[in-house]
Amino acid sequence: MAAASQRVLVFPSSSELGPALARFIAVRAQESCGSERARFTLGLSGGSLVSMLSRDLPAVPGLDCRKWLLGFCDERLVPFQDPESSYGLYKTSLLSKISVRESQVLAINPSLPVEEAAEDYATKLREAFPGEEIPVFDLLLLGMGPDGHTCSLFPEHPLLEESEKLVAGLKDSPKPPPQRVTLTLPVLNAARCVAFVTTGGSKAAVLKRVLEGKEAPALPAARVLPSPGELLWFLDESAAGSLTLSVERPTCAAAL
Numbered sequence: 344m345a346a347a348s349q350r351v352l353v354f355p356s357s358s359e360l361g362p363a364l365a366r367f368i369a370v371r372a373q374e375s376c377g378s379e380r381a382r383f384t385l386g387l388s389g390g391s392l393v394s395m396l397s398r399d400l401p402a403v404p405g406l407d408c409r410k411w412l413l414g415f416c417d418e419r420l421v422p423f424q425d426p427e428s429s430y431g432l433y434k435t436s437l438l439s440k441i442s443v444r445e446s447q448v449l450a451i452n453p454s455l456p457v458e459e460a461a462e463d464y465a466t467k468l469r470e471a472f473p474g475e476e477i478p479v480f481d482l483l484l485l486g487m488g489p490d491g492h493t494c495s496l497f498p499e500h501p502l503l504e505e506s507e508k509l510v511a512g513l514k515d516s517p518k519p520p521p522q523r524v525t526l527t528l529p530v531l532n533a534a535r536c537v538a539f540v541t542t543g544g545s546k547a548a549v550l551k552r553v554l555e556g557k558e559a560p561a562l563p564a565a566r567v568l569p570s571p572g573e574l575l576w577f578l579d580e581s582a583a584g585s586l587t588l589s590v591e592r593p594t595c596a597a598a599l
């Protein structure tokens with residue numbers, strides 16, 4: 344099944360991409376908070392996204408995060424003080440700058456064994472999205488590795504077939520650290536909007552496979568096809584260098 348709508352947005356470099364992504368998040372947040380949901384649920388990923396958001400989100404004029412609820416698309420099972428902890432990094436580099444309180448963040452409990460940490464995080468999600476069989480996030484921000492993984496869903500890993508659990512634990516992540524907790528594909532594909540953020544020439548070949556290839560089995564990132572949600576790819580020219588499909592090149596001030 345294809346995503347209900349897909350857009351591929353290409354920016355000259357991450358210096359232009361980051362502010363455009365930040366404005367996009369702010370606009371979507373304002374729309375969600377003004378809707379009957381009266382809040383904005385945002386799923387974060389680790390990797391290079393942490394520094395991009397920390398640089399560009401606080402710079403959005405008038406950003407109001409009081410009704411935001413943040414979760415993690417995946418997280419490394421390490422203490423929050425560990426430099427590998429995505430929550431720890433966001434906490435020190437972003438959350439205080441945008442006045443997001445701890446009570447607005449759904450985080451894993453890194454002191455639990457990995458399977459229990461996954462179940463505990465799933466319980467937190469069920470409580471935060473009452474009445475929803477699968478939590479529907481307003482926006483999930485995802486990265487993609489050079490092997491086509493996203494979240495902690497890796498190529499050829501059995502977790503790609505998970506259809507029951509909202510959250511899964513794994514002990515054998517090929518990207519360190521090995522123990523992680525991740526949202527599963529049913530949750531990713533239930534989101535109102537998913538935005539991949541991918542920059543750099545090291546991603547060009549895999550991006551072509553994900554967006555233009557017809558491989559079976561499909562790479563993890565190619566399996567993220569929210570329906571009826573939207574799918575957006577925020578790319579820089581280096582990452583988009585091998586694509587032949589039609590893309591948009593928004594101007595700086597363009598509303599996305």
Ligand SMILES: O=C(O)[C@H](O)[C@@H](O)[C@H](O)[C@H](O)COP(=O)(O)O
Binds near residue numbers: 392488493
């Ligand atoms: O824990 C992690 O590392 C991430 O959540 C992971 O899925 C990441 O988003 C991709 O590996 C892309 O990372 P980069 O943006 O740093 O290439």
